[in-house]
Amino acid sequence: MNDPSLYRFLDEMTPWDDRLQVLEVIGIIDEAPEVKTFTFRSDNQTWFRYQPGQFMTLELPVGEEPLLRTYTLSSSPSRPFSIAVTVKAQAGSIGTRWMFENLKIGSHIRAFGPAGSFSHHNYPAAKYLFLSAGSGITPMMSMLRWLNDCAPWTDVTFVNCARRPEEIIFRKELELLGSAMPGLTLGFLIEERSSRESWFGHIGRIDAVRMPLLSPDFREREVFCCGPEPFMNAVRDMLETVGFNMEQYHQESFAAPAVEAVTAPFTNAETDQSSQAMSVQFTLSDVQASCLPGQTVLQAARAGGVRISAACEFGLCGTCKVKKLSGEVEMDHNGGILDEEVTEGFILACCSKLLTPLEIEA
Template sequence: MTDPGLYRHLDEMVPWNDRLQVLEVIGIVDEAPEVKTFTFRSDAQTWFRYKPGQFITLELPLDDGPIMRTYTLSSSPSRPFSIAVTVKAQPGSVGTRWMFDNLGIGARLKAFGPGGDFTHHNHPAAKYLFISAGSGITPMMSMLRWLNDCAPGTDVSFVNCARRPEEIIFRKELELLGSRMPGLSLSFLIEERSSRESWFGHMGRIDAVRLPLLSPDFREREVFCCGPEPFMRAVREMLQSTGFDMAFYHQESFGVPPVEPVPAPFPELPANADADAAPAAAAVPVRFSLSDVEGECLPGQTVLQAARASGVRISAACEFGLCGTCKVRKLSGEVEMNHNGGILDDEIAEGFILACCSKPLCDLEIES
């Protein structure tokens, strides 16, 4: 029986708060080989406010310790009572394979977000060109679903690339949208034929010859691209070679830089050096209030590195100020924070910082 409490108007609900509520799985759908969509609702029956194309970070409770994985939302904020991620289990994947094997209806996960600025809301245009490959289609589906609900007449040229016909994610829905959105021009580009189903469409890889055939006026469009890094690099180079103005090109990427090693408490001195000449480390005291731990942050260290050195766990995924997973409240002190959009101005005003990209300027107390 459906819970009567679910029948609530939007104005009777408050937005989802990743610091207070977790997600509950309410749907699992097979989209393509090794691709599933997981749909969630808030365990507190709140609604979801985000921009189409943004992502969330899930905390997956593996047996040997939780791991953080970032996934783009494939759902649209025009349908705010649930959110969905569509994930592909790559060879050797750990987090996604755990989701496939362990998540069922009713399962609950901690999540952080939403975050990211890969969205057409930030770049309004008269014409769009979406180019995607593989699971890179997820932010495009979020944006296209929003456009279908809110501005179905928008001029969108969509080029989706896949290895084989059966690997086209959301193919049936895309074809249905193509029949309902008068401004949508939909093109599939397949690399190789399949024994599982016949194919009479375009074959090959996207290049400077095929793109003008699939989207003749591509130079007049705002371009959004998502897929594996080699694919996006090829698209960038192709557009540049045609003289396309790259100010109108946008791509999504979760490239994570190498994690900086935590500096040693004192610099290592040569064997023949005078021990009395060792410079004193200008450590800044950092207190982690919830853990009741007194630590220190050495020159060049971030709050996240200081926490790890002190044995305090702060969740972190991207570690370069984008995902917002390591958001913590600063109770006292000041920091220098250089983030990449993972925290909002009103959150900063409330005293929150991103531990991965904040360095103390004085004695600091963190709610962690």
């Protein structure tokens, strides 16, 4: 029997807060071979506020230490009572395979976010080209679902590349949207034919010859691209070669720069360095650590034995968000924290460096 308390108006609810609530699995759907969509709601009846195309980080209890994995949201904020990720289990994947084998309806899991700036909301345009390969279709699907709900007349060319026809994720829904959205043009490109179904569409890989066939006016469009790094590199190189205005090109990538080594706790022999160090008090852990100039709060925490969850470690995912109780930092992030959170005193530990001694709620 449905719980009557679930039927509440949006203005009677508050937005989901990743610091206070966890997610509950309410749906699991097979989308394609080795691809599933997991749909969640808040365990405290809150609603989800995010931009289409953003991502969140799931904390997966795989071993002794939780495994942090970042997944793009495939759902749309125009339907704010639930949130979904569509994930593909690659060969050798650990986190996604754990989700496939362990998450059931009613399971609870901790998550951080949403975060990221890969969204058409940040680049308004008259025409869009959403170009993806494999599971890189997920942010494009989030944006297209939002457009279908809120601006179905938008001029969008949606191109997805897959190895075989049966591996095209969301294919049936896309074909339905193609008949419902007057401005939507669909294009599929596969690498090889399949024995499971006939294929009469384009075959091959995206290049300067096939691009005009799939999107004749691609030079006039705002381009969003997501997929494996080699795919995105090929698309970017092809567009640059044909003289495309790269200010109209945007891609989603979770590739991180090299992580600096964490300096070990200081010894008495390190007097020159330690004389320049500043103290960091981690109040919840009751630990006082030292931080050298140039070190981040996250590095100081690790050196002091304090655990702060972190995934990307370059200011994008927002997983390492902690509250600053006193002191000042220099924070150079990549969109993983909101302005209002900074106003409230939150920082990203991975990209915050001390300007004064600090107190952190961690």
